[in-house]
Amino acid sequence: MSGSKWLIGELRRLRESAGLTQEAWGTKLHFSTSHVGAVERGERPALPDYLHAVDKVFGTTLLAFYREHIRGEWAPSWYRPFIDYENRATLLRIYQPNLVPGLLQTEDYARALLQALNVGPGELDPTLAARLDRQDLVTRAASPCRLAVVLDESSLRRCVGGGEVMRDQLKALAEAGDRTNVQIHVVPLATPAYVGLLGPLVLAAVEGRTIGYLEGHLEGRVIESPEAVTDLEVIWEAVRAYALPCAQSQELMMKVGETWT
Template identity: 55%
Template sequence: MVATRAWVTASNTITPADTRDFEGCEGLVSGSEYLISELRRVRQSMNLTQDSWGERIHFSARHVGSIERGERPALPDYLNSVDKVFGTAFGKFYREFIIGEHAPIWLRSFIEHEGQASLIRAFQPLVIPGLLQTEAYARAVLTSFGIHGEALESAISTRLRRQEIFKRASKPCHLAAVIDEAALNRGAGRAGSHARAAHGAR
């Protein structure tokens, strides 16, 4: 998903931005890129260090820094704390632009490393790991998170494309997954049978 530039303002609304570019960004940016850029801009505009910002929202400076560098996801608990303390609308922006984004900026380096891996170990007590999900199972899971339409199809396509690492002609990746038996039998609609099929196929 691509978001046009908009300021997340203290009035709790999202309004069109002026023509000023974000530092290090040009033209259109993804929703997740915009989000971390704006989080950093708002903090700096208040002349707050990462330590001071973190103290006010009850998160560590290390946590704040990793989010602003795109190394850690900016999740609703963090964004809601920022909104509560500073009167911003980052939570609203997250719901409208980030949910359903097929590869948020904080996931891209992970996908890159995943694509080069020779062995991946996974532990999933609640759902089938994404790398083992069939299209039907992925659709059911993502739909349950409120992702629909074009965003849903994009997310499914990305998830299935990541599984190509098992089909490489040279040195295919191996996966060692620990999955709760209940996850194999727990399904949304027809996804349960697809989960068992996906598990057995690997």
């Protein structure tokens, strides 16, 4: 049985054991009766906002179950092999030459990007919810993951979702850089060709070791070989050497944000 099917059954069991109709259950959670029914019939996924409401009202831990067992089901297929390492990482180093990384995307930016990547209508909302929920790794109050990001300036200037979406996204990026556990560096567009142009990479510090990840069109490659990881760390340091310090990077993000109208 998949995690999603177990969760649907558990939600129905909890409601029935509480002696509540779908309407009464929805009233307590501030969700419509039709929403409750669609979740219990498996026609609509149980997403983090719904599960958070259940946990808050009934003292359950369903959101934690979702994050451990279900979130990966709705992650893009090419990223699923890396989800477990990401969840357990104490430090994530991310380089992205083309886009804002998922852990820093606004909802509107993420939605526009997923639509551009041809995520189907039936999968869009749960995929989007899973992506946004992953950001809890960085924003949670207890032991947040440290995040070091290097972006190419082209990722700030590539239009995803329109000018307003981009303006809000760059504002959110600049604000994320104010967090004590987040560092964001930008490689200026005027930088000559450098090794980072070969593609994005992620390095995760997990339980005393480093795991690498490389993204492709059809699948993601998890890199566990110590020799290969060392090579990726050399590339990371080479890329970061081209990037501006955090303060100057933040100024650049805000300046580019002002150009989006």
